[in-house]
Amino acid sequence: MSREQKKLAVLIDADNSQPKIIEGLLDEIANYGVASVKRIYGDWTDTKLKGWKNALLEHGIHPMQQFAYTTGKNATDSAMIIDAMDLLYAKNFDGFCIVSSDSDFTRLASRIRESGLTVYGFGEKKTPKSFMSACDKFIYTENLRSDEIEETDKAEKPKEPIKDISRDIRLLAILRNAVDDTSDYTGWSYLGSVGQKIVNKIPEFDSRNYGFKKLFDLMQSTNLFEFKEDSSFKTKAVYVRCKRSRNYV
Template identity: 60%
Template sequence: MAHDKLAVLIDADNARPAIVEGLLAEIAKYGTAHVKRIYGDWTKPDLNGWKEVLLRHSIQPIQQFRYTVGKNATDSAMIIDAMDLLYSGRFDGFCIVSSDSDFTRLASRIRESGLTVYGFGEKKTPEPFRTACDKFIYTEVLVSVGESEPAAAPKPRSAKELRGDARLMNLLRGTIEAASDEAGWASLGAVGSIVNKQSPDFDPRNYGYAKLSGLIKGIGLFEIEERHIGNGKHLYLRLRSGKK
């Protein structure tokens, strides 16, 4: 996966310069950004904050005039370019950076062609766009320290808060059950894979934990066992007896 060729398309009207450092670091986990483009009307002063960031990270700005007040020409330009890049057959996946639901159909169309779609947007992003992606990352967790608008790392939620989150608990319990063997043990890797397929916007960082293993330990309702398989260590977990 790390060698996947990715096209990164950013909607400047629905993203902040402060996310770029974290955004590109996150994208590097999934592949190499062979195309980095950002769309907006660069004649407008509200996009001035992007200039230094674009130069530093070699992101190509695409000019799109706002022909009519209230109409978003940026979306159309991004969609047209995305389809051109898709038809080129040169990419393994796309990174769409926007909190706009207008890109829902685009994400679905790219996935229909067998390519992976990574979505990036704020927590206000409508659910249809989030679920249309293979994986969706909230940009609030990507803001880098030292940027003009730094965001404090989310404080880890307490065990009580985590256990009281019905959606989270149902997701984890159901996933562990689906991935478990006859003794109830499930590998952490399998659990993480199924969770991401069922809920593309799931991310331990949204709960204040860097990794899924930390979140599982924070909940405190699961047994965790480290097993040596081959040359590596693998974590397995199951619901503690009597904990429902």
């Protein structure tokens, strides 16, 4: 019998999100649990949000109306925070997904985590570090856009140069340290533990940020690690060790 999935509350800031990410967003959230509540906040009388209409209908996202009473004041953020606290106090959820690139949700994320719930943040790469660090895990929405949209963007924008992973000293140090911190006396470490260790330190870390779908692919491309598989469990387990560690058994 499979384990019960986590119940998640998904709260989207329409002013700081785009409808083209919605399919990838919901697919990503499905990796962490079930979206029991899906709400999106904004002033729906504003024509700037009209692009969300089809996305809301197709994916069953409930629009929450918040009029912009005063210019320069973000009433949407306030409404979203109040709703989040109401849902938190109801104690019906295991975690929250906050979709925004706004630092105003930093304290909200911290408060939810203080209550023992998991916070998944979703936003653009321009999102302030304070909000990303306040989440258990933060995913860049640029990584969630569909292939069709990406192909269109490639035709419109000049192609960015591929990052040379071997020259990224900070990344290599992060990977090595995570393996060292989680390894046993033989130097081997469970790949899943390595990934969790990195995210615990750097919530916004994601192999997709470097052009790889999985952590295994990213680490393998550096040519700094060796791998082995253990098929003694129902699911295949992958272990990793730094190649420099030749003194291990």
